[in-house]
Amino acid sequence: MVKGIGRVAPPLKVGIAGLGVVGAGVVRLLDEHADVLAARAGRPIKVVAVSARDKRKKRDMPKGNWRWYADAVELAHDPEVEVVVELIGGSDGPARVLVEAALKAGRGVVTANKAMLAMHGARIAALAEAKGAPLGFEAAVAGGIPILKALREGLAGNRIDQITGILNGTCNYILTEMRETGRDFAEVLAEAQKLGYAEADPGFDIDGVDAAHKLAVLTAIAFNTKVDFKAVHVEGIRDVSAIDIAFAREFGYRIKLLAIARRTPRGIEQRVHPCMVAADTPIAHVDGVFNAVAAEGDYVGRVMFEGRGAGSKPTASAVVADLADIAAGRSAPAFGVPAARLQPLKAAAMADRIGRYYIRLIVRDQPGVLADVSAVLRDERISIESLVQRGRAEIENQPVPVVLISHEAREADMARALKRIARLRSVLQPPTLIRIEPL
């Protein structure tokens, strides 16, 4: 076809499943930026069908002359729809049925569904490839940050050795608020729920599951492996307390919930847990609801990407970027290399993690406590870099905090030591452990 100003290529015809805030944002974006998008993608992108439970619900989006389906799965069989945008969510159920039906019918799929990809990513990618159907999921990880494209394409020349991410805005908001206000976890969580930054049932976010889903997807792309969610070690932020945040400050650290995937001689580590990071590193300054992903490549060195990790508009930005790629005919294998080349992930055991540790105890303020704790650590061959007992109880035998920073130690040794320390009579609460990450 001759390209020229007077001639317009045929539009890419899209069906959108799910008209919540993200779906409505996609419709709005496609409407507002229709002209420039057509110029950028080489052809218009047009919504021809949508699916949502309640057709009459008021939505913040322009009206369109599209077909409505009550059952999302019917979008996969609408003969005009070339690409299905799946914004239903959930690792299984209608989202998965829709996505697989669409791909089987040779239609493209764009999805923001990290849970589904974390559980069934390798299978879905193989299906898409077998059918020659485009598959995009930029919106599934880190919202509007085009990190998947960067890993697959922009950093294609690199062996990636580590990915480090702040992937859950709710946790990062809570930890930032705790640091800035000195308040404790429960109080800040309650406020975040009021403000809409945390769900009524916040477990998915604050227990690290959402970040782990995203990490599993990132890992597969970065290391060209099959997605392996089960291999992710997951801890959330419920046990981070105001006192730990204050100590972190004193030692020159900040506490972040990091998602880390690392190539080691023992295999690939995948872990999500609270970390202490030096206060002067860039990732320590990623605050509030922002997300960030740092990648270490053997040629590029460290690159970091930061932006809004959630919300209607940033997520719509990522969905539309995938649609523009499809409209323009740009594609890359979903996990970096063809599905047949994806290796099963060889997982490094968490027990073998080597690193430094912050340990905070609440002990009875009496002579001999530190000697007991030190003896346990010595027995487990863990050496102490610093030990702080700040202040003294006004009355002997009252509880006071004690903080230890270890030199490099093995996770399994530290876990054993902590079990023994927890059993000491003068130790009044289960110890808090936060890993220190050199970044």
Added chain:
Amino acid sequence: MVKGIGRVAPPLKVGIAGLGVVGAGVVRLLDEHADVLAARAGRPIKVVAVSARDKRKKRDMPKGNWRWYADAVELAHDPEVEVVVELIGGSDGPARVLVEAALKAGRGVVTANKAMLAMHGARIAALAEAKGAPLGFEAAVAGGIPILKALREGLAGNRIDQITGILNGTCNYILTEMRETGRDFAEVLAEAQKLGYAEADPGFDIDGVDAAHKLAVLTAIAFNTKVDFKAVHVEGIRDVSAIDIAFAREFGYRIKLLAIARRTPRGIEQRVHPCMVAADTPIAHVDGVFNAVAAEGDYVGRVMFEGRGAGSKPTASAVVADLADIAAGRSAPAFGVPAARLQPLKAAAMADRIGRYYIRLIVRDQPGVLADVSAVLRDERISIESLVQRGRAEIENQPVPVVLISHEAREADMARALKRIARLRSVLQPPTLIRIEPL
């Protein structure tokens, strides 16, 4: 062609012009990662010809069975070469002759040449498009950071309103060292030259020209305009002194050489100059030789990309990403939209910049100086947010620094005020002006 494990697609055949550290890095990368690159790009990438002045020079790269050309331009006519990688440099001369000859012959071009793109970018992009020849220049801006791809593709759904970059590693290194050591500009520059972070002739970097070239390219992609280097307002870092860095710290700022492109009602601002940015913003923590680019999109919000902006390996990473795109058949218009749709840039005059200003004077320590200065500012309707005269000279009439921070003011008014202030008898040196940027 049937894709399968047993079948290998024919390689993309590449000719490399210029075998300095970057060229050698590209050859090394293509060799080291040949297998995974072929999997990622769908076909191997193979160097078939090279050009460099001295064939026998020792280079840090594997030997290959390629054709050697003494004259780079001959690469454009090698019948086997599908893509020419131009790493000669310079806005005109052999680099430009080679690039235009290659494109005219319908061959692809990958280049790291920001000077050439800043001067002739629109013309070169139009030529590539007319010939259907792929054109990539990710390596020209911000080294290994895949920022051009992010703007063209990853953020395709956005209207970009502002780009803010730290685009010159030499300047950022010097400013970081000055801040960390308290030393003055000349001393740190001399050290940077010894370390190889600054050229023997450093003007190109420290006077802001290199950053301005890169900004002109970024602006064109972000705003879909023709590259307009002449419209960039350029100031370097020679006049930033240790005393300004110390005052910046006192006021909660850091000094960075920023490259800013902004959409305003008056047109597009493009400017490179030292800025004060709040010490707690992410860009203030981009230190040393690192580069960063922040983009503000109407949907994505603010995204920031950070990484190494120069050096053999990061630049090779970007060059190879472009080659992988070409090998995989991925393309996007060089400046975001087809050449015929690129608008001439409507430049906003620097005189109309509205913002806050840091002014540092060296005055004779005597009564009445501040009254004189304040009167001038009042006459130009510039209101003062704070005014600091730190310490006093031991002897009356000796020089002391005075610092003013203005409320929002218009650049032209401030320039007039400074001219008048410079003429006051008690003002002993030309005033130093640093713009304060809200980020």
